[in-house]
């Protein structure tokens with residue numbers, strides 16, 4: 356017999372253990388007629404005594420105590436937070452893993468083949484400029500004269516600085532347009548801008564996009580480059596390279612998706628565990644409340660049937676208990692999330708790896 360049942364006789368009526376065993380009640384309090392219990396009264400007492408015993412069972416084998424599970428309870432507040440909160444959640448791993456200047460050694464090779472005489476395309480071109488001198492492309496020999504800008508160069512600077520007093524250029528009396536020398540730092544950045552833009556035109560021939568920081572403010576970042584996929588697509592000679600880049604991106608996407616799925620499944624698992632934890636705690640408290648009710652009624656001399664009916668009422672009310680309903684809903688919601696992401700993960704895996 357479970358420990359609670361063992362403790363029952365202490366406050367249960369004397370008949371309790373008798374009726375549990377199916378023996379007739381002896382006390383007239385429990386519904387006897389002329390000192391003798393009828394068959395149906397005996398049965399009712401028998402059923403109710405077992406109902407009470409079952410309601411107080413803390414040790415049933417048919418439910419799992421998640422509060423004593425080996426995995427510790429991880430507090431979650433609120434229990435349904437499903438955010439993808441990592442700062443790098445949107446960046447594919449294959450980009451994050453490459454802090455170096457050339458994200459791909461083939462890009463490095465393409466840059467070298469486009470600009471073999473340029474030592475470092477990312478370093479500032481203005482560093483090698485003689486004061487107020489003309490910048491000359493080491494590759495093609497084209498010069499950019501900051502004191503005599505052509506129409507294209509003026510247009511490029513106009514894209515960044517617009518028109519007006521701070522447009523970065525001044526027109527001289529002879530009609531020539533030169534870089535404004537009032538702000539030497541901006542002057543040097545504008546030289547960078549013109550030269551980098553020229554390098555970008557060389558690299559475009561190799562299907563590389565070259566980004567450089569804006570000359571408007573002090574630099575916060577270095578230039579960067581990546582394949583120009585539109586151009587690659589239109590040039591048959593680049594087809595193997597394009598396919599390889601696409602495969603690389605597909606792998607990156609797959610890794611990102613698996614990472615997301617893993618994260619969501621972990622959130623779901625934690626949510627299910629938290630809900631189960633609270634449901635176990637709730638259940639234990641409910642059983643304690645039932646036990647208190649039974650003890651109170653028995654000690655007040657109430658019959659087994661009356662007490663049993665009160666337990667039935669209490670347990671009906673438990674079904675509607677808002678706290679219990681809330682945790683059951685939370686558990687079901689997290690189960691749905693788990694199902695959804697397990698399905699999605701399988702679909703993505705078979706899409707990438709093949710069925």
Ligand SMILES: [Zn+2]
Nearest residue numbers: 492494495497
């Ligand atoms: Zn050039």
